Amino acid sequence: MKALEKIIGVFRKFPGVGPKQAERFAMYVVRASGPEVENLVQALREVKASVKYCSECFNYAEGDLCPVCADDHRDRSLICVVERPQDLAAIEKAKSFSGVYHVLHGAVSPAAGVSPEQIKLKELLDRVKAADGAVKEVVIATNPDADGEATAMYLIRLLKPYVGKITRIAYGVPLGGDIDYMDEVTLGYALKGRVNI
Numbered sequence: 001m002k003a004l005e006k007i008i009g010v011f012r013k014f015p016g017v018g019p020k021q022a023e024r025f026a027m028y029v030v031r032a033s034g035p036e037v038e039n040l041v042q043a044l045r046e047v048k049a050s051v052k053y054c055s056e057c058f059n060y061a062e063g064d065l066c067p068v069c070a071d072d073h074r075d076r077s078l079i080c081v082v083e084r085p086q087d088l089a090a091i092e093k094a095k096s097f098s099g100v101y102h103v104l105h106g107a108v109s110p111a112a113g114v115s116p117e118q119i120k121l122k123e124l125l126d127r128v129k130a131a132d133g134a135v136k137e138v139v140i141a142t143n144p145d146a147d148g149e150a151t152a153m154y155l156i157r158l159l160k161p162y163v164g165k166i167t168r169i170a171y172g173v174p175l176g177g178d179i180d181y182m183d184e185v186t187l188g189y190a191l192k193g194r195v196n197i
Contacts, residue, residue, distance in 0.1 A: 058103040058120050075099045077136040107147035128162045137165040144171045
């Protein structure tokens with residue numbers, strides 16, 4: 001059945017969806033009523049037509065600005081740089097950050113052929129320069145992997161002349177974790193990132 005194989009192939013392209021899950025999604029669509037399928041198709045069309053990049057931070061937005069950038073109560077002197085919109089959403093759920101964001105839409109990865117020009121680094125630099133000293137701190141919240149670290153190092157060199165304070169999110173021992181179960185790299189970062197109490 002070519003139609004069924006085609007829809008399974010479409011679902012397989014979704015991040016994190018394996019062959020079995022793609023097949024379950026396809027079977028759901030086959031069993032769904034006509035109105036349910038139309039609602040799905042309409043929702044896909046609407047999201048594709050209405051969601052775009054925020055003109056300020058490059059998060060997803062339905063208008064010119066995303067909800068964070070449109071919020072007048074956010075501290076615009078504090079910018080948190082993340083790799084993906086999902087990272088921004090995760091930080092927002094923690095309800096511990098009152099600044100604004102900048103979404104890079106990727107990380108510098110020489111191994112994968114991703115250069116600094118292919119992500120939103122220039123836009124961040126332009127934004128910081130245009131603020132003319134109003135940005136007091138940039139928090140780098142890229143992933144703690146090789147690409148995230150390479151991106152962080154690049155950001156530090158890029159922003160140092162324009163921002164007084166550049167910080168990196170801490171990482172190490174998770175809350176509720178047992179030290180004897182931690183790997184050496186995680187423990188090493190936790191010790192390097194220790195703070196005064």
